[in-house]
Amino acid sequence: MKKLGLIGVLMLSVPLALGGFALAQQAADNERVETLRGAAVDEHVAVEDIFHQNEGRVSRNYRQQPPLVPHKIDQYQIDLAANECLACHDWTNAGERRAPTLSMTHYLDRDGHQLDSVSGTRWFCNQCHVPQVNAPALVENTFEPSN
Structure with a gap:
Protein backbone atom coordinates (compact mmCIF):
# COMPACT_ATOMS: atom_id res chain seq x y z
CA MET A 1 0.00 0.00 0.00
CA ARG A 32 12.07 38.02 -26.87
CA VAL A 33 8.82 37.54 -28.85
CA GLU A 34 8.06 40.20 -31.46
CA THR A 35 4.47 40.93 -32.41
CA LEU A 36 3.26 40.75 -35.99
CA ARG A 37 2.07 44.35 -35.89
CA GLY A 38 5.46 45.58 -34.66
CA ALA A 39 4.08 47.42 -31.62
CA ALA A 40 2.89 46.74 -28.10
CA VAL A 41 -0.74 45.76 -27.65
CA ASP A 42 -1.67 49.03 -25.97
CA GLU A 43 0.24 51.19 -28.51
CA HIS A 44 -1.81 52.97 -31.18
CA VAL A 45 -0.83 52.06 -34.73
CA ALA A 46 -2.06 54.45 -37.43
CA VAL A 47 -3.63 52.79 -40.46
CA GLU A 48 -4.08 54.48 -43.81
CA ASP A 49 -7.66 55.31 -44.72
CA ILE A 50 -7.81 53.35 -47.97
CA PHE A 51 -11.51 53.14 -48.73
CA HIS A 52 -13.56 56.30 -48.94
CA GLN A 53 -17.31 56.59 -48.72
CA ASN A 54 -19.09 57.14 -52.04
CA GLU A 55 -21.03 60.37 -51.61
CA GLY A 56 -24.28 61.13 -53.41
CA ARG A 57 -27.15 58.95 -54.46
CA VAL A 58 -26.41 55.62 -56.09
CA SER A 59 -28.66 54.18 -58.79
CA ARG A 60 -30.36 50.87 -58.10
CA ASN A 61 -29.40 47.73 -59.98
CA TYR A 62 -32.67 45.80 -59.82
CA ARG A 63 -36.33 46.30 -59.00
CA GLN A 64 -37.17 46.34 -55.29
CA GLN A 65 -33.51 46.97 -54.34
CA PRO A 66 -33.35 48.91 -51.07
CA PRO A 67 -31.73 52.32 -51.63
CA LEU A 68 -28.02 52.50 -50.79
CA VAL A 69 -26.91 54.92 -48.07
CA PRO A 70 -25.09 57.89 -49.67
CA HIS A 71 -23.30 58.97 -46.48
CA LYS A 72 -21.27 57.56 -43.59
CA ILE A 73 -23.16 55.75 -40.83
CA ASP A 74 -20.27 54.27 -38.86
CA GLN A 75 -20.92 56.58 -35.88
CA TYR A 76 -24.72 56.13 -35.94
CA GLN A 77 -26.40 54.42 -33.01
CA ILE A 78 -28.82 51.81 -34.31
CA ASP A 79 -29.87 49.44 -31.54
CA LEU A 80 -32.93 48.59 -29.45
CA ALA A 81 -32.71 51.91 -27.61
CA ALA A 82 -32.18 54.31 -30.52
CA ASN A 83 -32.11 54.69 -34.28
CA GLU A 84 -30.26 57.80 -35.47
CA CYS A 85 -31.43 57.31 -39.07
CA LEU A 86 -34.91 58.41 -38.00
CA ALA A 87 -33.61 61.84 -36.95
CA CYS A 88 -33.60 62.73 -40.65
CA HIS A 89 -35.58 60.08 -42.51
CA ASP A 90 -38.72 59.67 -40.36
CA TRP A 91 -41.74 61.28 -42.02
CA THR A 92 -41.96 63.85 -39.21
CA ASN A 93 -38.41 65.17 -39.86
CA ALA A 94 -37.61 64.43 -43.51
CA GLY A 95 -39.05 67.65 -44.95
CA GLU A 96 -37.09 70.08 -42.81
CA ARG A 97 -33.92 67.96 -43.02
CA ARG A 98 -34.23 67.66 -46.83
CA ALA A 99 -33.82 63.88 -46.60
CA PRO A 100 -35.73 61.15 -48.40
CA THR A 101 -38.73 59.93 -46.42
CA LEU A 102 -38.99 56.29 -45.46
CA SER A 103 -41.27 54.19 -47.63
CA MET A 104 -44.74 53.76 -46.18
CA THR A 105 -44.01 50.02 -45.97
CA HIS A 106 -41.75 50.87 -43.01
CA TYR A 107 -44.85 51.99 -41.09
CA LEU A 108 -46.78 48.72 -41.48
CA ASP A 109 -46.85 45.99 -38.87
CA ARG A 110 -46.72 42.27 -39.68
CA ASP A 111 -50.46 42.19 -40.28
CA GLY A 112 -50.38 45.17 -42.65
CA HIS A 113 -51.88 47.68 -40.21
CA GLN A 114 -50.70 51.30 -40.57
CA LEU A 115 -48.59 52.61 -37.65
CA ASP A 116 -47.63 56.17 -36.61
CA SER A 117 -44.00 55.18 -36.01
CA VAL A 118 -41.56 52.84 -37.71
CA SER A 119 -42.43 49.19 -37.34
CA GLY A 120 -40.17 47.05 -35.18
CA THR A 121 -39.61 44.78 -38.18
CA ARG A 122 -38.04 47.74 -40.05
CA TRP A 123 -36.14 49.29 -37.12
CA PHE A 124 -32.61 48.11 -38.02
CA CYS A 125 -32.05 50.06 -41.24
CA ASN A 126 -28.61 48.67 -41.99
CA GLN A 127 -29.99 45.18 -42.46
CA CYS A 128 -31.13 46.27 -45.93
CA HIS A 129 -29.65 49.73 -46.52
CA VAL A 130 -25.86 49.78 -46.72
CA PRO A 131 -23.28 52.48 -47.49
CA GLN A 132 -20.94 52.00 -50.44
CA VAL A 133 -17.19 52.54 -50.56
CA ASN A 134 -14.67 52.51 -53.37
CA ALA A 135 -13.21 49.17 -52.24
CA PRO A 136 -11.93 46.73 -54.85
CA ALA A 137 -14.03 43.62 -55.49
CA LEU A 138 -13.01 40.63 -53.39
CA VAL A 139 -14.13 38.17 -56.06
CA GLU A 140 -14.81 38.48 -59.77
CA ASN A 141 -18.31 39.80 -60.38
CA THR A 142 -20.16 39.45 -63.67
CA PHE A 143 -23.45 40.93 -62.41
CA GLU A 144 -25.23 43.21 -64.85
CA PRO A 145 -28.06 45.50 -63.71
CA SER A 146 -31.55 44.85 -65.02
CA ASN A 147 -33.15 47.19 -67.55
Whole structure:
Protein backbone atom coordinates (compact mmCIF):
# COMPACT_ATOMS: atom_id res chain seq x y z
CA MET A 1 0.00 0.00 0.00
CA LYS A 2 2.86 2.39 0.85
CA LYS A 3 4.49 1.49 -2.46
CA LEU A 4 1.32 2.50 -4.40
CA GLY A 5 1.17 5.81 -2.55
CA LEU A 6 4.82 6.54 -3.35
CA ILE A 7 4.26 5.72 -7.04
CA GLY A 8 1.19 8.00 -7.08
CA VAL A 9 3.14 10.91 -5.60
CA LEU A 10 5.95 10.42 -8.12
CA MET A 11 3.47 10.26 -11.00
CA LEU A 12 1.94 13.57 -9.89
CA SER A 13 5.19 15.35 -9.17
CA VAL A 14 6.78 14.68 -12.59
CA PRO A 15 4.01 16.42 -14.66
CA LEU A 16 3.86 19.29 -12.16
CA ALA A 17 7.62 19.80 -12.38
CA LEU A 18 7.52 19.69 -16.18
CA GLY A 19 4.61 22.14 -16.23
CA GLY A 20 6.48 24.54 -13.95
CA PHE A 21 9.55 24.33 -16.19
CA ALA A 22 7.41 25.06 -19.28
CA LEU A 23 5.87 28.14 -17.60
CA ALA A 24 9.30 29.42 -16.59
CA GLN A 25 10.58 28.91 -20.13
CA GLN A 26 7.53 30.69 -21.60
CA ALA A 27 8.03 33.68 -19.28
CA ALA A 28 11.65 33.93 -20.42
CA ASP A 29 10.61 33.69 -24.10
CA ASN A 30 7.95 36.42 -23.75
CA GLU A 31 10.63 39.07 -23.50
CA ARG A 32 12.07 38.02 -26.87
CA VAL A 33 8.82 37.54 -28.85
CA GLU A 34 8.06 40.20 -31.46
CA THR A 35 4.47 40.93 -32.41
CA LEU A 36 3.26 40.75 -35.99
CA ARG A 37 2.07 44.35 -35.89
CA GLY A 38 5.46 45.58 -34.66
CA ALA A 39 4.08 47.42 -31.62
CA ALA A 40 2.89 46.74 -28.10
CA VAL A 41 -0.74 45.76 -27.65
CA ASP A 42 -1.67 49.03 -25.97
CA GLU A 43 0.24 51.19 -28.51
CA HIS A 44 -1.81 52.97 -31.18
CA VAL A 45 -0.83 52.06 -34.73
CA ALA A 46 -2.06 54.45 -37.43
CA VAL A 47 -3.63 52.79 -40.46
CA GLU A 48 -4.08 54.48 -43.81
CA ASP A 49 -7.66 55.31 -44.72
CA ILE A 50 -7.81 53.35 -47.97
CA PHE A 51 -11.51 53.14 -48.73
CA HIS A 52 -13.56 56.30 -48.94
CA GLN A 53 -17.31 56.59 -48.72
CA ASN A 54 -19.09 57.14 -52.04
CA GLU A 55 -21.03 60.37 -51.61
CA GLY A 56 -24.28 61.13 -53.41
CA ARG A 57 -27.15 58.95 -54.46
CA VAL A 58 -26.41 55.62 -56.09
CA SER A 59 -28.66 54.18 -58.79
CA ARG A 60 -30.36 50.87 -58.10
CA ASN A 61 -29.40 47.73 -59.98
CA TYR A 62 -32.67 45.80 -59.82
CA ARG A 63 -36.33 46.30 -59.00
CA GLN A 64 -37.17 46.34 -55.29
CA GLN A 65 -33.51 46.97 -54.34
CA PRO A 66 -33.35 48.91 -51.07
CA PRO A 67 -31.73 52.32 -51.63
CA LEU A 68 -28.02 52.50 -50.79
CA VAL A 69 -26.91 54.92 -48.07
CA PRO A 70 -25.09 57.89 -49.67
CA HIS A 71 -23.30 58.97 -46.48
CA LYS A 72 -21.27 57.56 -43.59
CA ILE A 73 -23.16 55.75 -40.83
CA ASP A 74 -20.27 54.27 -38.86
CA GLN A 75 -20.92 56.58 -35.88
CA TYR A 76 -24.72 56.13 -35.94
CA GLN A 77 -26.40 54.42 -33.01
CA ILE A 78 -28.82 51.81 -34.31
CA ASP A 79 -29.87 49.44 -31.54
CA LEU A 80 -32.93 48.59 -29.45
CA ALA A 81 -32.71 51.91 -27.61
CA ALA A 82 -32.18 54.31 -30.52
CA ASN A 83 -32.11 54.69 -34.28
CA GLU A 84 -30.26 57.80 -35.47
CA CYS A 85 -31.43 57.31 -39.07
CA LEU A 86 -34.91 58.41 -38.00
CA ALA A 87 -33.61 61.84 -36.95
CA CYS A 88 -33.60 62.73 -40.65
CA HIS A 89 -35.58 60.08 -42.51
CA ASP A 90 -38.72 59.67 -40.36
CA TRP A 91 -41.74 61.28 -42.02
CA THR A 92 -41.96 63.85 -39.21
CA ASN A 93 -38.41 65.17 -39.86
CA ALA A 94 -37.61 64.43 -43.51
CA GLY A 95 -39.05 67.65 -44.95
CA GLU A 96 -37.09 70.08 -42.81
CA ARG A 97 -33.92 67.96 -43.02
CA ARG A 98 -34.23 67.66 -46.83
CA ALA A 99 -33.82 63.88 -46.60
CA PRO A 100 -35.73 61.15 -48.40
CA THR A 101 -38.73 59.93 -46.42
CA LEU A 102 -38.99 56.29 -45.46
CA SER A 103 -41.27 54.19 -47.63
CA MET A 104 -44.74 53.76 -46.18
CA THR A 105 -44.01 50.02 -45.97
CA HIS A 106 -41.75 50.87 -43.01
CA TYR A 107 -44.85 51.99 -41.09
CA LEU A 108 -46.78 48.72 -41.48
CA ASP A 109 -46.85 45.99 -38.87
CA ARG A 110 -46.72 42.27 -39.68
CA ASP A 111 -50.46 42.19 -40.28
CA GLY A 112 -50.38 45.17 -42.65
CA HIS A 113 -51.88 47.68 -40.21
CA GLN A 114 -50.70 51.30 -40.57
CA LEU A 115 -48.59 52.61 -37.65
CA ASP A 116 -47.63 56.17 -36.61
CA SER A 117 -44.00 55.18 -36.01
CA VAL A 118 -41.56 52.84 -37.71
CA SER A 119 -42.43 49.19 -37.34
CA GLY A 120 -40.17 47.05 -35.18
CA THR A 121 -39.61 44.78 -38.18
CA ARG A 122 -38.04 47.74 -40.05
CA TRP A 123 -36.14 49.29 -37.12
CA PHE A 124 -32.61 48.11 -38.02
CA CYS A 125 -32.05 50.06 -41.24
CA ASN A 126 -28.61 48.67 -41.99
CA GLN A 127 -29.99 45.18 -42.46
CA CYS A 128 -31.13 46.27 -45.93
CA HIS A 129 -29.65 49.73 -46.52
CA VAL A 130 -25.86 49.78 -46.72
CA PRO A 131 -23.28 52.48 -47.49
CA GLN A 132 -20.94 52.00 -50.44
CA VAL A 133 -17.19 52.54 -50.56
CA ASN A 134 -14.67 52.51 -53.37
CA ALA A 135 -13.21 49.17 -52.24
CA PRO A 136 -11.93 46.73 -54.85
CA ALA A 137 -14.03 43.62 -55.49
CA LEU A 138 -13.01 40.63 -53.39
CA VAL A 139 -14.13 38.17 -56.06
CA GLU A 140 -14.81 38.48 -59.77
CA ASN A 141 -18.31 39.80 -60.38
CA THR A 142 -20.16 39.45 -63.67
CA PHE A 143 -23.45 40.93 -62.41
CA GLU A 144 -25.23 43.21 -64.85
CA PRO A 145 -28.06 45.50 -63.71
CA SER A 146 -31.55 44.85 -65.02
CA ASN A 147 -33.15 47.19 -67.55
